Amino acid sequence: xxxxxxxxxxxxxxxxxxxxxxxxxxxxxxxxxxxxxxxxxxxxxxxxxxxxxxxxxxxxxxxxxxxxxxxxxxxxxxxxxxxxxxxxxxxxxxxxxxxxxxxxxxxxxxxxxxxxxxxxxxxxxxxxxxxxxxxxxxxxxxxxxxxxxxxxxxxxxxxxxxxxxxxxxxxxxxxxxxxxxxxxxxxxxxxxxxxxxxxxxxxxxxxxxxxxxxxxxxxxxxxxxxxxxxxxxxxxxxxxxxxxxxxxxxxxxx
Amino acid sequence: xxxxxxxxxxxxxxxxxxxxxxxxxxxxxxxxxxxxxxxxxxxxxxxxxxxxxxxxxxxxxxxxxxxxxxxxxxxxxxxxxxxxxxxxxxxxxxxxxxxxxxxxxxxxxxxxxxxxxxxxxxxxxxxxxxxxxxxxxxxxxxxxxxxxxxxxxxxxxxxxxxxxxxxxxxxxxxxxxxxxxxxxxxxxxxxxxxxxxxxxxxxxxxxxxxxxxxxxxxxxxxxxxxxxxxxxxxxxxxxxxxxxxxxxxxxxxxxxxxxxxxxxxxxxxxxxxxxxxxxxxxxxxxxxxxxxxxxxxxxxxxxxxxxxxxxxxxxxxxxxxxxxxxxxxxxxxxxxxxxxxxxxxxxxxxxxxxxxxxxxxxxxxxxxxxxxxxxxxxxxxxxxxxxxxxxxxxxxxxxxxxxxx
Numbered sequence: 001x002x003x004x005x006x007x008x009x010x011x012x013x014x015x016x017x018x019x020x021x022x023x024x025x026x027x028x029x030x031x032x033x034x035x036x037x038x039x040x041x042x043x044x045x046x047x048x049x050x051x052x053x054x055x056x057x058x059x060x061x062x063x064x065x066x067x068x069x070x071x072x073x074x075x076x077x078x079x080x081x082x083x084x085x086x087x088x089x090x091x092x093x094x095x096x097x098x099x100x101x102x103x104x105x106x107x108x109x110x111x112x113x114x115x116x117x118x119x120x121x122x123x124x125x126x127x128x129x130x131x132x133x134x135x136x137x138x139x140x141x142x143x144x145x146x147x148x149x150x151x152x153x154x155x156x157x158x159x160x161x162x163x164x165x166x167x168x169x170x171x172x173x174x175x176x177x178x179x180x181x182x183x184x185x186x187x188x189x190x191x192x193x194x195x196x197x198x199x200x201x202x203x204x205x206x207x208x209x210x211x212x213x214x215x216x217x218x219x220x221x222x223x224x225x226x227x228x229x230x231x232x233x234x235x236x237x238x239x240x241x242x243x244x245x246x247x248x249x250x251x252x253x254x
Numbered sequence: 255x256x257x258x259x260x261x262x263x264x265x266x267x268x269x270x271x272x273x274x275x276x277x278x279x280x281x282x283x284x285x286x287x288x289x290x291x292x293x294x295x296x297x298x299x300x301x302x303x304x305x306x307x308x309x310x311x312x313x314x315x316x317x318x319x320x321x322x323x324x325x326x327x328x329x330x331x332x333x334x335x336x337x338x339x340x341x342x343x344x345x346x347x348x349x350x351x352x353x354x355x356x357x358x359x360x361x362x363x364x365x366x367x368x369x370x371x372x373x374x375x376x377x378x379x380x381x382x383x384x385x386x387x388x389x390x391x392x393x394x395x396x397x398x399x400x401x402x403x404x405x406x407x408x409x410x411x412x413x414x415x416x417x418x419x420x421x422x423x424x425x426x427x428x429x430x431x432x433x434x435x436x437x438x439x440x441x442x443x444x445x446x447x448x449x450x451x452x453x454x455x456x457x458x459x460x461x462x463x464x465x466x467x468x469x470x471x472x473x474x475x476x477x478x479x480x481x482x483x484x485x486x487x488x489x490x491x492x493x494x495x496x497x498x499x500x501x502x503x504x505x506x507x508x509x510x511x512x513x514x515x516x517x518x519x520x521x522x523x524x525x526x527x528x529x530x531x532x533x534x535x536x537x538x539x540x541x542x543x544x545x546x547x548x549x550x551x552x553x554x555x556x557x558x559x560x561x562x563x564x565x566x567x568x569x570x571x572x573x574x575x576x577x578x579x580x581x582x583x584x585x586x587x588x589x590x591x592x593x594x595x596x597x598x599x600x601x602x603x604x605x606x607x608x609x610x611x612x613x614x615x616x617x618x619x620x621x622x623x624x625x626x627x628x629x630x631x632x633x634x635x636x637x638x639x640x641x642x643x644x645x646x647x648x649x650x651x652x653x654x655x656x657x658x659x
Contacts, residue, residue, distance in 0.1 A: 054653050057572075059572060059652045059653055059656075060651065060652065060653050079576070079577065080576060083571070083574060083575070083576045083577075084574070086571075086572060086573065086574050087573065087574020088574070092572055092573070094656070098565070098568075098569045098572070098656065099569075100566055100569060101562070102270045102271060103270060107266075111569075111570070111573050112573040112574050114259060114263060115570070115573065115574040115575045115576075115579060116574060121259075160573065164574075
């Protein structure tokens, strides 16, 4: 693989102070991620995988070590620059969706565009609608989050993550709150965007979910204990066909 | 991100959470409306008292007899303790500096008659100066003159209440009324003055030359006398008061020390304004409590919604909002709520005050300072409690904000 390195992490540590106890969430991580990879980060709870993801997503500062994203050292950035990185380069998908309540799907997807200096106001609507279309929800654009099923809400969140055309997608337990069928469906979208060239990093503790990715990294006690390629990932679109469709399928509810 | 963009986000956020917006606004609306209404009532009452006091006349000083001697245990008949004399009037007029007008005033009640109409009214014997001292002007007809006073002519001017009761629909000027059966020609009708500070109807009055009343109505040497004096200016009142006191004490040397007293319009105004100030303070405290309760309402709704909003801030910051964007958004939201709440509050307060004035016939006076005070205060509260939780949230670690429950 000759793709260029997108993410380069060296000696990354994170230590929390919990009262009088120091918690070493990360104890020195070295990792390279190339452009176009599809990675699952696995580990039991407390293994440091979520902490690592927060650092990768520029949501938090490391205690020590270096992190360069797209050739830029993130460690040296100030708050304003980090804000811009979050807005332009990273698309987030969270376990509990984090959509704004009483705000339509379309407006939720527009959110990153509102804070972007690169997008003209007149283009926002079309871009957001386009992103919703990519997750098959353009017909639900005017719906509020509480009118959508969990799977649909997560698809809105995915649309929001991709709307600004970021260099990589970061997903923290994206299927944690979803049933099996919807989980596979969501993985299908990640595979689709990966196929279009996006770099995707997702954190999960479900072995089944990790099987849809191409590289599986396992954390334990703040360290990487294994980093293996998954040469034959499962195909979510095909799996979905085999799964029974439920009568009370929430996707069809309106 | 541009200010216009943030304003748009803020307004969208307000319309999206209509209930929260309305509840927050309600605190401001009630606070502002209550303060404006209460202070309008208080200031209105104050104005009524002020008007009544100024209706007494200009720079008025009154010399009255202490006709019940405080050293006697037994009360004496009214008038029997009277100690002022017409000579005192002349003395004041001639030897006190800064005195513009002086008039003796004899008070009595009498049965008034015109044709078949009867009215029992107050009759006052006065000098021509009395018209100047009390700022009396004529509604119709003419006053009486110094020549009338000199020769003791049987003429009078009547107040509006007397005119209405004796002359229903007839022009009283030139007609002859009988006061205690003595005929008096009505020269004119006084312009209405309304009620006095003590609630007395100032239009229920007949004025006649004091020489006439003394000889015709009350018998010779009627001594129940009050002296009305008008000082040159407001500033001179205390000095003139002092001089009159000294002069009369000299003239009355040998009698009981305090057989008369000198009081001025300013004294009465001060006493009255103490009362109306107390009332305004009382109303203002009630209004202040409403404002405080309104403020607590704003705080409450802002703090209650903070959980949801901290998460919102976390989400916004995760997708690329800067601290400044978030803070500005919240401040604009708070300012918008405060301005609209304030405007509605002003409208409501003014309407309530006007309605009270109209239907309860209360005197109201809406002052600019009450509007500024209430709007300013509730805006401060609104903006502070809109901004403070936002600032706290924006300073949180982004992860903590996102995970906040």
